[in-house]
Amino acid sequence: MFDVLIIGAGIIGCATAYKLSQFNLNVLLLDKENDVSLGASRANTAIIHGGYDPDPATLMGKYNVKGVKRCIELVDILNIEFKKSGSLIIAFDENDLIKLDMYYDRGLLNGVEGMEMLDGEETHRREPNLSEEVIGALWVPESGVINPWEFTIAMAEVAVREGVQLELNQKVIDIQKASDCYLIKTETDQFQARYVVNAAGVYSDKIHNMVTEPAFKINPTRGQYFLLDRSAGETVKAVIFPCPTELTKGILISPTVHDNILVGPDSEVISDPEDTSTTRETLDFIAKQAQRSVPCLDFRCNIRNYSGIRANSDYNDFFVKISAPNFLDLAAIKSPGLTCAPIIAEEGIKLLAEEGLKLNKKANWDGTRKLIRFKEIPEAERADFIKENPEYGRIICRCEHITEGEIVTAIRRGLPIFSLDAIKRRAGSGLGRCQGGFCGPRVQEIITRETGISPLDILLDKAGSYILVDQTKNADKED
Ligand SMILES: Cc1cc2nc3c(=O)[nH]c(=O)nc-3n(C[C@H](O)[C@H](O)[C@H](O)COP(=O)(O)OP(=O)(O)OC[C@H]3O[C@@H](n4cnc5c(N)ncnc54)[C@H](O)[C@@H]3O)c2cc1C
Structure with missing residues (x-):
């Protein structure tokens, strides 16, 4: 019998496991894949977003700025790769400038510090490779780029070291309520837990619906990317965003923690949440849009294309609720979910405590991770x-x-x-x-x-991705 069972070892499940590992609790973290961080938490834009764009009335708006602060603290505590690059949201015309004023005001409401409106000259002084068409920008210094999978793995490593049990290759297929616990059935096993946390990303609606009435529907939304080699040089210093719309943050150009340049993503609703393919047509669209902002981008330096699937939903906010007795949804966590993950975990644990989960701190919990680079x-x-x-x-x-x-x-x-x-x-x-x-x-x-x-x-990546088929030379055989 586990005290808490977490379904999904993406950044939300791992942040929750990390936070729970400081208490005297018997915690199980389950994932259907063969490693943690194989969903949206590995394939995203890796930005710790400043917080100027979410609606202040949403949880996204409420958690974003707190999330940035907590992520930056965790970067030191867990030894995670991070670059405080800042973000520049650029304007091509007067309409864009009006929108940037609106985002500046929204940022103030969300508590974003240090924002500045820049004129064209100052914008180009800071980012000389921007298009000459750019006439101004909003500068958001309290933001940066992180290594998203390292962030997730680091929290899982500490959680496991501090006593959380991790079970991989365990796809949850059914959940039943018993008198004093839940019975969680996977393809191969069955587990019992007093409290269940749903952190299943693009499948979080399916897990929710195993326990209670439908409340939201995930619309998996794919975003594709180019990753350019370091030989592309320091094309941009900050994350460059075009002016966002209510639906998307637009095609951005971003430095990465490894000094590459990342370009993307688009936004396409798809039916299969596992379809992480990329397409020529979309990549051409992304390249064209990006070169409107930074014309010198050299796509001959491309070393990788990939895509990630957002857990967008018809609820249009993070779904963070106790949806049935002792059942917590940390569901529909779309962008800025990476940025908000530590806060989502903290808020979730508060909700579990209100449901009666006893949080007694361990005497000698160590939340740090040390490694040598x-x-x-x-x-x-x-x-x-x-x-x-x-x-x-x-x-x-x-x-x-x-x-x-x-x-x-x-x-x-x-x-x-x-x-x-x-x-x-x-x-x-x-x-x-x-x-x-x-x-x-x-x-x-x-x-x-x-x-x-x-x-x-040994696999290349997910289940079934074998690399070697058989031995080509065998000293014991004559053939
Ligand atoms: C294209 C894209 C760009 C983004 N850019 C940013 C950004 O720059 N900044 C930012 O802050 N946020 C960004 N986000 C959002 C952020 O990546 C997500 O909000 C965050 O990763 C969600 O984490 P999660 O743990 O909820 O989901 P996931 O990482 O998808 O984890 C869910 C886990 O649940 C597991 N699972 C699902 N079903 C089951 C089951 N039945 N049984 C067992 N396990 C199951 C999955 O295998 C998976 O590991 C972006 C997202 C995408 C896709």
Whole structure:
């Protein structure tokens, strides 16, 4: 019998598990995939949004600015990659300037600090690569870009280290109310819990409907991206947004924490929430829109296209409610869900406490995460460090300069590893220009050595994405 069972190990489920791990509770975190952060929390724009655009009457408006502050605190506590780039929302004409005035006022209502309206000259001084058509901008300094999957994984790693149980490859297919608990059935197992948290992203309406009457409907909405190599240079310093509409924040151009340039996303309602394909037509549209803002963008530097699926809904706000006795929905968490995740988790836990969940703090909870990034060690100290830790002297990923030591410690930090991409998300190997073409086989060898998983069973990413089919050479066989 678990005290709390969380369905979904995206950023919302992991933030909730992280926060709950400080209490004396028996918590289970379930996900249908083979790793945490395989939904929207890995495939998004990675922006810690400033908070100038959500309607102040919504939870999105209420949580956004608090979320930025909490994310920045967590960046230090959990050692997460983050760049406080600021955001620039640009105007092409007088109508856009009127809208920017409206967003400035909205930002003030939401509590955004430090905003400035810039004229054309100042805008171009700050971002010389912007189109000459740009005549002004809204500057929002309290915002930035984060590594979104690292944010999610970091909270899961600490939660598990502090006693939360994580079960992967467990798709919830039914929930029944018993007299004093819920019975949660997955494809292979059954669990009992007094409290259930629904953090199932694009499937959160389905999970809600297993317990109570429908209250909202998710409309999965895909957004596609280009990721440009570092050779594109520092094309922009801040996140560049066109003027938003009520429906979308528009096609933006953003630096990433790894010094790449990210361009996208569009917004397309789709029927299959698993359809993360990209299409030529949409990518052409995105490139054209982006070059209107930054004409020099060089799409020959593209190293990857991907898409993410938003949990947009007909409710048009975060659905954060106790929807049935002891059943908490943290559902329909669309953008700015990444930014608001720590606050959504805190508010959710308050609701669980009002439902009777006892929150007794552990005496020696440690909410921090420490790890070594070899690149960050000063040149002068590296030789001594390698003498003490020889695994950091072997570079495995040449593009990103990731060492064997970083890969090995990523494997040992406590979450199960089934795929090459799990290492990519934890250590950063394979994120660079060759996208793992060079280091992939060496990372496979390290996974096998450290975990005992056969190379034939190591996946590229999700279930079924096998890399190797059979041995091509076998010393024991004559053929
Ligand atoms: C294109 C795009 C751009 C975005 N850009 C930003 C941005 O720049 N800034 C920002 O703040 N926000 C942004 N967001 C929003 C943010 O990414 C999401 O709000 C956030 O990641 C949602 O987290 P989640 O945990 O609710 O969902 P998810 O990360 O999708 O996690 C849900 C989890 O539930 C699991 N699950 C589902 N059904 C079941 C089941 N039956 N049984 C077990 N497990 C199940 C899934 O496998 C998944 O792991 C963006 C989103 C998208 C898609």
